[in-house]
Amino acid sequence: MSIAAAKIEAVSQPGLPPMVTIDDVTMAFGSFVAVENVNLTVGNGEFLSIVGPTGCGKSTILNAIAGLLKPAKGEVSIDGAPVKSVQNNIGYLFQQDALLPWKTAFQNVELGLMFRGVPVEERRVKVMAWLEKVGLKGFEGRFPHQLSGGQRKRVQMAQALITEPKVILMDEPFSALDIHTRHLMQNELLRLWQEDRRAVVMITHDLEEAIALGDRVVVLAAGPRSRVIESFGVDLERPRNVSEIKLDPKFMTLYRDIWASLRGEVEKSYASR
Amino acid sequence: MQAVNVRLIQVALLTVLLGGWQLGVTTGVIDRFFFPAPLDIVQQVITWVIDPGFYKHVGITLSETVLGYLIGTGLGVAAGVWLGLSPFTARILDPFIKAINAIPRVVLAPIFVLWLGLGLWSKVALAVTLVFFVTFFNAMQGVREVNPVVLSNTRILGARRSDLLRHVYFPAAASWILSSLRTSVGFAVVGAIIGEYLGASAGLGYLIARAEGNFDAVGVFAGIIILAVFVLIIDLLLDCRRKAPDHLAPQGRRRTPGLSGSTNVR
Structure with missing residues (x-):
């Protein structure tokens, strides 16, 4: 009991040991720069949600952590070891x-x-x-x-x-599912994750999902040359029930704040098409 | 009801066709030399079928077909997977492959006879050149169309190159090869028969060539019928084999219909 309580406390503390460090990373495909100068640290046992408009290069960040893509600049490291090739100490939940x-x-x-x-x-x-x-x-x-x-x-x-795995990466893992199945799977995921907390980096365009699951929500700017614009701590108690947490006033405040930040980027990404 | 009607009409059509032919021959309207009477052909077929020596020819054609199929498929899979995995080599070899594939395989028969003699192996070689390309292109396609997400996932799970070959690339290619099974076996038969027809001392193709040499139209027609039955039996055997598990069907295009169209009747 006491250990679990300590763990939960540790998550909300900013000073927990880093598991994934993304240090000044730029991802480029030829002359197209997807993300630029991204700095992110994911603590051990922290559930990080990344939101951003479509096409802002969210997936490239995950692929850089997984070692599937090499950054044009900067370095990614997992548990202190720099990522040079495809990583085997991670779990990757793909959208497809x-x-x-x-x-x-x-x-x-x-x-x-x-x-x-x-x-x-x-x-x-x-x-x-x-x-x-x-x-x-x-x-x-x-x-x-x-x-x-x-x-x-x-x-x-x-x-x-x-x-x-030391780190779990998720790329819009439930976006292809219908809404009821999605809630079910989100709860399931939280239950499994709660058992032995690992660092999680989840990408999503669903802000509700990002807040309901995450300890922290990071907002990316519209691409190209996307970067981190803001980071919000999610101060909601665990264990959470994904379908009910949306009625929590704290949830709604958070949603309003993050959406205020995200909205401008979403509009920009549509304007540039 | 529909099915019965179809069958009845088919039988009626056959009766009219063969009956008219037989009638034409007996009344002398049709020249017996070029179009021998159906009854004579049937008689010739029966004579062959009850003759134990005939099965030597069937056996030889069958072994040529099987050997040609196995060797051609084996080489095709190996080359297809290899080139599918190294796009650079594939780019280099592409014009050569296209050029070789453009050669009508029949003209290679004399060369194979020259190299390998009149026996079994020159026919096998001809069958191999036909089967190889079907399997080769399918295997290459299979490897190239492996879902990149599946590939990334398997690599992250810790697969080495040999693991990827065994658990991802070969099964992916296998599904495409299974779907082209009928085509490639058909090509193996064609290769064997043409090889025999152009120069051999045994086999079903040889029987036809020999009859032709003797101006024996009855023999030629009887040979054609035997061949048709031979292919139909192989087709039937494949039909049982083709009940391959669904998960081995290529992704995105499950259950391709049979090429001969015989499956549509049922």
Whole structure:
């Protein structure tokens, strides 16, 4: 009890040990500069939401952390180690389906452990435990096309979290789901995350989602040459219920403040089209 | 009701066609030398089918087809995956591949006979050149069309290059190859038969060539019928095999209809 309480407290403190450091990073594709001079620090156990208008280069930041893209300038480091290539100590929840269509739910969740050379029996136990955790007990033999969108998301969650990553990256993870499934999955995610808090960087264009899930919300400017314009601490108690938290007066105040900051950028991004 | 009617009309059509032909031959309207009587052809087919020696020819054509298919598919997959993975090499080799693919494969038959003799292997080689390109292009397409998100995800999960090949690229290519199975087997048969027809000492194509050499139109027609049945049986066997699991269908285009169109009747 006391440990959990201490943890929750630690999150709201600004001085918690940094897990991800983005130091003066510029991402460019040829002459097109997506994001410029971005500085961000994500604390260990902190849930960071990044919001911004579409096309502002939100995803490039995640891909830089994952090591999928190299920054044109600046450096990203995870737990003190600079990111040079594709990172294996992270979990990445993509917007699109990222499951292998020719593998069953079980085999998909198993991948990370298999690549790490975990023995078969240990793998089986862990995979079954994780499938049960995400509410897919009995579905282990199904192929992705035999699962619903929400169920596929659950498999993806189990797949990303089973390797116990240091950082979890999420790129609009629930945007393809219908609103009820989305709330369900958001609560599910919070429940799983609450169990052993890890650093999370989530990108979204849904401000409600950003506030409801995050400890901090960062607003990006309209692209190109996007940068961080403001950062808001989310002072809402955990555990939270995503569908009810929206009625909290604190939530509404936060929403108004952040939207005031975000609105100008959204309008700019439309004006430039 | 509809199905029964279709069948009835089909049978009636066949009866009229063959009956008219037979009638034409017996009354002398149709020249027996060029268009032998259907009954004679049927007789010839029966003589062959009850002759144990005939199955040697079937066996040879079959082994040429199977060998040509297996070798052609194997090489096609290997080359397709390789070039799919290295776009640079693919760009370099592209004009050469196009040029080789542009050669009508039939004209290669004499060269293969020269190199490999009149036996089995010159036919296998011809079948391989036909099958190779079907599989090659499909495998390359399969590798190139692997969803980049799936690829990134698998890499983040810790996959090395060999893991990617085994768990992502080969299954992706396999799904495309499965969908082109019928086409490539068809090509294997064509390769084997043409090879035999142009120069061989055994096989179904050889039977036709020999009959032609003797101005034996009955033999040629009987050979054609045997060949048609041969291909139909292979097609039927493939139909069972083609009940491949759905998850192996290429992403975005599940269940391509059969090329021969025979599946549409059912």
